[in-house]
Amino acid sequence: MRSAVVVGTGLIGTSVALALNAQGVRVHLRDVDPAAARIAASRGAGVVEPQDGPVDLAVMAVPPALVGSVLADVQAHNLAEHYTDVASVKAGPREDVLSFACHTSRYIGGHPMAGGERSGPLAARADLFEGRTWVLTPTADTSTETLNTALELVALCGATPVVMGAAEHDRAVGLVSHTPHLVASLVALRLEQAEERAVSLAGPGIRDLTRVAGGDPDLWVDILSANASVVADILEELALDLDDAVVGLRALAATDEAKRGEGRRTVRQLLSRGRAGRGRIAGKRGTPTVRYRTVGVLIGDQPGQLARLFTDADRSGVNIEDVRLEHSVGQLAGLVHLSVDQRSTTVLEEALRANGWRVQ
Structure with a gap:
């Protein structure tokens, strides 16, 4: 890859541009907000002058709801030989891409599993994707050349590629990213009206649990909107477990010894299942399980x-x-x-x- 254009110079787009530029790729920057593109350029992410013909790859770093329309526009202007996006959901954008009659053979969906609490080009880092998973979701007719170009993009950014279907991806990120973010926010909002003395006791546990709640609410409304049904389904399952936890804790608080024993078994089972689930993400991908x-x-x-x-x-x-x-x-x-x-x-x-x- 010798050249690329990044459309959208927020945290992810600028980080992609910084990573590519550091690998010797000439990067052009485009954004509906010219000031954001200039800030990204000032940080060494690329250049804002017009392209001289199509580049090797266009990376669309735009909200999920805009992927289809932006892809149609950049393909109409022949900005690149191949196209990908970095949106956090894939099924909805895939439908939009088809509805806009885009050239799907030259397009592949993408989602780097990386981010941060801060947004915008000033928060971007060239190493943001190093060691992270980068999901690729080909269309039914994505060409081998387009897939290989996307794989080269992932490699240049230091990430690990995983190829999967769009719907499968959305179910997965709903479980490991979108629902946890919403749950973290629900826990954090309990602190909003808490007494100062109570908040002052906060330790690493509550900090770790609520870290992602510091994200941009507007951005996360867009993300959750694009995967709302999946997240709602997972929350319904979580609600059943919360009901069990409430019943178990009420029993633990009872004076009857038999009820307390039943409550203890219920709560212990929930904690044990949680520990087992946590153990599944403790190791490195593709390596034997290590304690x-x-x-x-x-x-x-x-x-x-x-x-x-x-x-x-x-x-x-x-x-x-x-x-x-x-x-x-x-x-x-x-x-x-x-x-x-x-x-x-x-x-x-x-x-x-x-x-x-x-x-x-």
């Missing part, structure tokens, strides 16, 4: 502490799978959680203690 344990390390609130900890952990020879920092502004100490293969836990703990770290 991880967390090593907690206390650190002081001084410059260089994290760097020294990571250096000592690296010298132990143990691979750190994940890192989570538990620290609030104003605290004099923090707790770093290092997730490692449970077989390596002892080696890491001994190495860190030998270097003077307080390990939990």
